[in-house]
Amino acid sequence: MAEMVATAPASPPDQPPRDLDEVMLAMDVVDTLRHQENLVSRELSEHDRDAQLLQRLREIYHGQGIEVPDRILQEGVQALKEQRFVYTPPGPSFSHTVARAWVNRGRIGRLLVTLLALLAFGWGAYHFGVVEPARQRAAEVQAQAERNRIELATRLPTALEQGHEDVLREAQVPAARERADRLLAEGKTAIARGDADRARQALNDLEVLRAELRREYVLRIVSRPGEPSGVWRVPERNPAGRNYYLIVEPVAPDGRILSLPVTSEEDGRTVTASKWGVRVSETTAMQVQRDKSDDGIVQRNRLGEKRRGQLDVEYQMPVLNGAITQW
Structure with a gap:
């Protein structure tokens, strides 16, 4: 009341x-x-x-x-x-709807602006996050396909033949020539299949082989003061035994110390090293130790030599199969 x-x-x-x-x-x-x-x-x-x-x-x-x-x-x-003081709302009509919209124009306007902003943001995110990257990827794929087509038709066949000839001019051992022939055949097969990546890999392998054949150095035993000339290890599989290693470095004809890929027998990893240990017998290790014990210098410090045109080092001391890169 x-x-x-x-x-x-x-x-x-x-x-x-x-x-x-x-x-x-x-x-x-x-x-x-x-x-x-x-x-x-x-x-x-x-x-x-x-x-x-x-x-x-x-x-x-x-x-x-x-x-x-x-x-x-x-x-x-x-x-x-x-019913004089009773308010009866008007029924639904177009004019009533327009009037209500006009009264609420501020709120409706804000809602419309927010909706338009969300639509614009969504369109921009979709366009620049999905459509444009997809278009760029498609363009890159198409451009790469065209480059591959041109390389497969012109450059790669000529480059493979030239790389093969360069290796044959350097090779002085049958193993190098056989490897060059195999790489050339792999490259030609890849070209026939339209596999530009594999053809490029064959060409790169020929260039690596040529560089390996041209390389020459002396594998010298390290005998500088404060550095070991040899080490020994107890192998995990044979705790009662010992593995002996001579620490060596490759010296180029101009006196530069080279860095070469070496695979360790302890962990199987291949690293680029300027010094590593070459596994030898206990007898060879003891001979080097006695040589160094005389005056602190290893007089017979040439373990082997890699000549140009060869693939392998010619060892002047007996060595075993294996190397280490840490000690």
Whole structure:
């Protein structure tokens, strides 16, 4: 029940409500009637019901200390019947929709801007994150395919033949010529299959073989002060035995120390090293140790020599198969 304190004096019964206080009081009466559905029994006639409503309203407002004129009470009862103070929202229509959109234009505008921003971001992410990379990859694949086609048709066949001839001019052992022939055949087979990568690999292997044949050096035993000339190891598979190694370095004819690929027998890794240990027998290791013990210098310091046109080192001391790169 809505509560309201009336401060204006009651108007004569025959004078209709005209000021704001009277209108508000009439509205309060209507509100009181709406919230008091059991004020009057439904079985009463309309005339009796109106009388009962007026009487009940007088009691309610009198109990609240509010004096409400009968004409205000009658005005409220009549207003309730006529639904005068009831707001009936308009039904759906195009004009109503447009009006609501205009009233909410700020919120709708922000929503539209946010939606457009999300759509633009999504399109940009898809375009630059998916479409453009895919287009670039496709272009690169197409360009690489064209380069491969040109190389397979012109450069690679000529380069393979030239690389093979260069190796044969350097080779002084049958093993080198046989390897060159095998690489040439592999390259030609790759060209016939359209495999440019394998053809390039065959060409690269020919160039490596030629460089290996041209290389020449002396495998010298290290005998500098403070550096070991030999070491020994206890093999994991034979704890009761010992493996002996001479520490060597490859010296070019101009005195440069070369760095060459060496595979360690201990871990199987191949590294590029300027010094490594060559496995020898205990007898050979002891001979080098006695040589160095005389004056601190290994007089016979040539373990072997790699000549141009050869693939392998010609050892001047007996060696065993194996090497180490750390000690």
